[in-house]
Amino acid sequence: DAKTTQPPSMDCAEGRAANLPCNHSTISGNEYVYWYRQIHSQGPQYIIHGLKNNETNEMASLIITEDRKSSTLILPHATLRDTAVYYCAIIQGAQKLVFGQGTRLTINP
Amino acid sequence: ETGVTQSPTHLIKTRGQQVTLRCSSQSGHNTVSWYQQALGQGPQFIFQYYREEENGRGNFPPRFSGLQFPNYSSELNVNALELDDSALYLCASSTTGAPYEQYFGPGTRLTVT
Numbered sequence: 001d002a003k004t005t006q007p008p009s010m011d012c013a014e015g016r017a018a019n020l021p022c023n024h025s026t027i028s029g030n031e032y033v034y035w036y037r038q039i040h041s042q043g044p045q046y047i048i049h050g051l052k053n054n055e056t057n058e059m060a061s062l063i064i065t066e067d068r069k070s071s072t073l074i075l076p077h078a079t080l081r082d083t084a085v086y087y088c089a090i091i092q093g094a095q096k097l098v099f100g101q102g103t104r105l106t107i108n109p
Numbered sequence: 110e111t112g113v114t115q116s117p118t119h120l121i122k123t124r125g126q127q128v129t130l131r132c133s134s135q136s137g138h139n140t141v142s143w144y145q146q147a148l149g150q151g152p153q154f155i156f157q158y159y160r161e162e163e164n165g166r167g168n169f170p171p172r173f174s175g176l177q178f179p180n181y182s183s184e185l186n187v188n189a190l191e192l193d194d195s196a197l198y199l200c201a202s203s204t205t206g207a208p209y210e211q212y213f214g215p216g217t218r219l220t221v222t
Contacts, residue, residue, distance in 0.1 A: 032208045043113070043199055043213035044152065051208070087151055091209050095165035096142065097201075099151030 004088045004100035011106050018075040020103050022088030025069040032091050033064060035073045037084040038102070044087060047073065078107045111136050113202050113214035121220045122190050130185040130217045132200030140164070141183040142211060143175060144199040152199055158183055159205065187219075195221045 005023040012018040024033060032051050036044035048055055048062045050071070055062045061074040075082055085102040092098055114133045122128050134141050140159045144152035154167035158177035172188040181202070187194055197218050201211035 034210075036213075041197055041216070041218070043115075043215045046210060046212055049208055049210060089151075091211075093165060095157045095209075096154035096167060097144075097152070097211060098154070102151055 018078040115214040134202035138202035146197040
């Protein structure tokens, strides 16, 4: 299985950009990178996904390196409500999402 | 648009018992995937159902089984419960075709004593 590696925890000041890294060095050419976040053991909330190009939506931006071995999720103006566990995942075979251990992001006032 | 729903929210069972968890997919979605999330871990893929057939399975024993119904809702059944089965069970729905976005329900918290 393609594996994702994330730092266990990060802190960010409210109003600043939060940059969450993820390594996925064994990713295959047709596998998408997904980001989810999870608050208080609720169901994971979809944030964004990408294949090769950088992506942006109303929640975040996703930067994928040219060799696709790593990516960074950017929350441009973090708020206290962005405190959560953020998961980077790879989807394999159109079926299963393979999640890493996640990064616990704490936004400080 | 109705999101993914799961029932029950919480459940307590005794070791050796059987349990059935239920999931209703998001409207317009025909594929359902189930995940197990132990405390402090990322979700682990159990299996996926499409057109009422199992369409891929993770590293879980046969006592984990499922069903999908014509309305795309799904059940997860676990027989002979073990203490390690205590976890948050998540259902996710999606459509076929890339990029295979999966949307998760709120989960069912199962405690086995």
